Amino acid sequence: MKNKGKGEKSERILDTAEELFALHGYDGVTMRQISTGADVDVALANYHFGKKLDLFYAVFNRRADLLGATRRELLLANQQKAGDKPQTLEQIIEAFLLPLKFAQETGDPGWKNYMALLAYVMTSPIWNKRMMTDNFDKRVGEFIEALKLALPKAKEEDIHWCYHYVSGALALTLAQTGRIDRLSGGKCLSSDFDAAYTRMIPFVAAGFREVCGK
Amino acid sequence: MKNKGKGEKSERILDTAEELFALHGYDGVTMRQISTGADVDVALANYHFGKKLDLFYAVFNRRADLLGATRRELLLANQQKAGDKPQTLEQIIEAFLLPLKFAQETGDPGWKNYMALLAYVMTSPIWNKRMMTDNFDKRVGEFIEALKLALPKAKEEDIHWCYHYVSGALALTLAQTGRIDRLSGGKCLSSDFDAAYTRMIPFVAAGFREVCGK
DNA sequence: GTCTATACCGTGATAGAC
DNA sequence: GTCTATCACGGTATAGAC
Numbered sequence: 001m002k003n004k005g006k007g008e009k010s011e012r013i014l015d016t017a018e019e020l021f022a023l024h025g026y027d028g029v030t031m032r033q034i035s036t037g038a039d040v041d042v043a044l045a046n047y048h049f050g051k052k053l054d055l056f057y058a059v060f061n062r063r064a065d066l067l068g069a070t071r072r073e074l075l076l077a078n079q080q081k082a083g084d085k086p087q088t089l090e091q092i093i094e095a096f097l098l099p100l101k102f103a104q105e106t107g108d109p110g111w112k113n114y115m116a117l118l119a120y121v122m123t124s125p126i127w128n129k130r131m132m133t134d135n136f137d138k139r140v141g142e143f144i145e146a147l148k149l150a151l152p153k154a155k156e157e158d159i160h161w162c163y164h165y166v167s168g169a170l171a172l173t174l175a176q177t178g179r180i181d182r183l184s185g186g187k188c189l190s191s192d193f194d195a196a197y198t199r200m201i202p203f204v205a206a207g208f209r210e211v212c213g214k
Numbered sequence: 215m216k217n218k219g220k221g222e223k224s225e226r227i228l229d230t231a232e233e234l235f236a237l238h239g240y241d242g243v244t245m246r247q248i249s250t251g252a253d254v255d256v257a258l259a260n261y262h263f264g265k266k267l268d269l270f271y272a273v274f275n276r277r278a279d280l281l282g283a284t285r286r287e288l289l290l291a292n293q294q295k296a297g298d299k300p301q302t303l304e305q306i307i308e309a310f311l312l313p314l315k316f317a318q319e320t321g322d323p324g325w326k327n328y329m330a331l332l333a334y335v336m337t338s339p340i341w342n343k344r345m346m347t348d349n350f351d352k353r354v355g356e357f358i359e360a361l362k363l364a365l366p367k368a369k370e371e372d373i374h375w376c377y378h379y380v381s382g383a384l385a386l387t388l389a390q391t392g393r394i395d396r397l398s399g400g401k402c403l404s405s406d407f408d409a410a411y412t413r414m415i416p417f418v419a420a421g422f423r424e425v426c427g428k
Numbered sequence: 429g430t431c432t433a434t435a436c437c438g439t440g441a442t443a444g445a446c
Numbered sequence: 447g448t449c450t451a452t453c454a455c456g457g458t459a460t461a462g463a464c
Contacts (some may be wrong), residue, residue, distance in 0.1 A: 017246060020337075023239060023339055023340060024241065024340060025239050025241060025242070025338070026235070026239035026242070027238065027239060027241035027242035028239070028240070028340075047263060051350065056356045058222055072368055088320055100427075105278060106418045115277075116339060119337060120337070122386070122391070122393075123234075123333055123334070123337040123385065123391065124239070124334075124389070124391070125237055125330060125389060125390060125391050125392065126237060126238060126242075126390040126393065128389075128393050129391070129392060129393075131423035132393060133396065137396060137397060140397060141397070144397065151410060153346065154323060156398070157398065157401050157402050157409070158413065160397060160398040160402045161394070161409065161410065161413045161414075161417075162386070162392055162413070162417060163397070164383070164393075164394050164402075165379075165383035165386075165395075165413075165414060165417055165418070166383075166411075167234060167386060168382040168383040168384070168385055168386030168387065169378070169379035169380075169382040169383055170382070171337065171382055171385070171386055172336070172337060172378060172379075172381060173378070173382065173384075174384030175337045175338070175342075176339060177337065177338070177339050177342040177343070178339065178342065178343060179336075179342050179343075179346060179351075179378075179381075180374055181357070181374070183351060183358065183377070184349065184370070185373040187371050187374065188371050188375060188378075191312050195247060195371070195375065196375065196378075198380060199372065199375045199376070199379075199425050200364060200375075202421075202424050202425055203375075203379055203421035203422075203424060203425050204379070204423050205424070206420040206423065206424035206425075207416075207418060207420050207421045208417075209420065210416045210417060210419070210420035211413050211416055211417050211420075
């Protein structure tokens with residue numbers, strides 16, 4: 001039976017691959033860079049995970065499930081709290097964003113790399129189609145449904161476009177490009193997820209209300 | 215003197231490279247794919263543009279100047295129209311977004327590819343640092359200044375973060391990943407820039423007002 | 429000056445021996 | 447699990463045709 005990530009070297013391969021893929025993209029990374037970074041033999045990644053492409057999927061899927069589960073839990077918990085009334089917009093958006101903030105706060109640097117990887121996949125025409133479909137789209141569907149309940153007057157297209165803007169704002173945040181650092185002369189930091197999320201929630205909530213009606 | 219883009223083959227190389235880089239990223243494209251796509255010899259791209267990296271820069275810079283100039287013109291025209299009063303938020307945001315809409319409406323498919331390329335560069339930690347600094351940051355500085363005038367009560371950090379959200383929403387739109395098509399069951403289309411821009415303006419304007427104060 | 433044919437050499441992914 | 451060989455492919459330089 002193939003080791004599914006229990007071995008130490010196996011984990012190191014995933015961690016290194018995650019970091020490098022996040023920074024340089026799939027094609028910008030070689031198996032040799034990964035094995036060198038993980039301090040293992042060139043062939044070991046192959047042995048554990050198969051081809052390069054399968055390693056990429058393994059890296060992406062490792063944390064995807066956990067993220068999806070946390071999002072779902074938060075959304076359901078809020079729904080129970082709200083009882084019969086629809087949730088507020090802010091609650092829904094929080095349930096969507098907070099799991100990423102929590103992950104970041106674990107201190108595991110792997111999560112930071114994973115977020116940049118997620119941004120890469122979200123914004124790539126190629127990878128988005130191949131990878132977001134299986135792992136994320138279903139969960140997003142649940143959010144869209146919650147949004148419809150919270151915004152009963154809204155047209156469906158308007159909700160979808162607004163969700164798209166949230167998704168974009170989130171993706172650029174996850175990408176941690178360092179641009180806001182430059183543009184603000186150091187007053188804001190790409191690494192400051194807390195600053196990003198606290199403003200993002202009111203920002204997008206106001207946007208939703210404006211476009212989708214109160 | 216080297217041909218700076220006047221020759222027909224030279225243009226074909228740029229167009230093909232633009233399309234492929236936009237879709238697969240820098241490392242995902244080979245010089246041979248580019249020359250095959252442009253139907254020219256492998257060595258010709260080298261002759262006109264030098265190394266692969268220089269070709270990438272040539273592709274990126276070709277339309278960057280035009281885009282920046284149009285943005286500047288619109289911003290200045292609005293400032294003159296407004297006279298002493300500060301511009302409205304909506305005007306500023308429009309001056310920022312409309313040039314991309316216009317470019318799209320020229321019907322030149324190259325612009326569509328360029329937009330996806332721009333999204334790629336904007337969201338990549340590596341390329342953002344290398345390429346957005348020279349070409350775009352100065353112009354963005356002017357927008358941020360205009361925003362400060364329109365939102366006199368705002369803290370500088372708040373403006374920067376809100377600009378960051380706009381930038382993200384825009385990047386994901388430019389990337390044309392096709393995700394909104396899937397999630398909306400075909401009700402919305404990635405290719406429909408008009409739908410994207412008309413909602414984006416009120417969406418982000420409301421967000422700015424919420425976070426940065428009226 | 430524009431372009432093609434071709435050759436070079438390094439590097440990459442991966443399979444198979446151990 | 448590891449080491450090594452294979453073989454294709456990639457970027458780029460050069461020589462010379464038009």
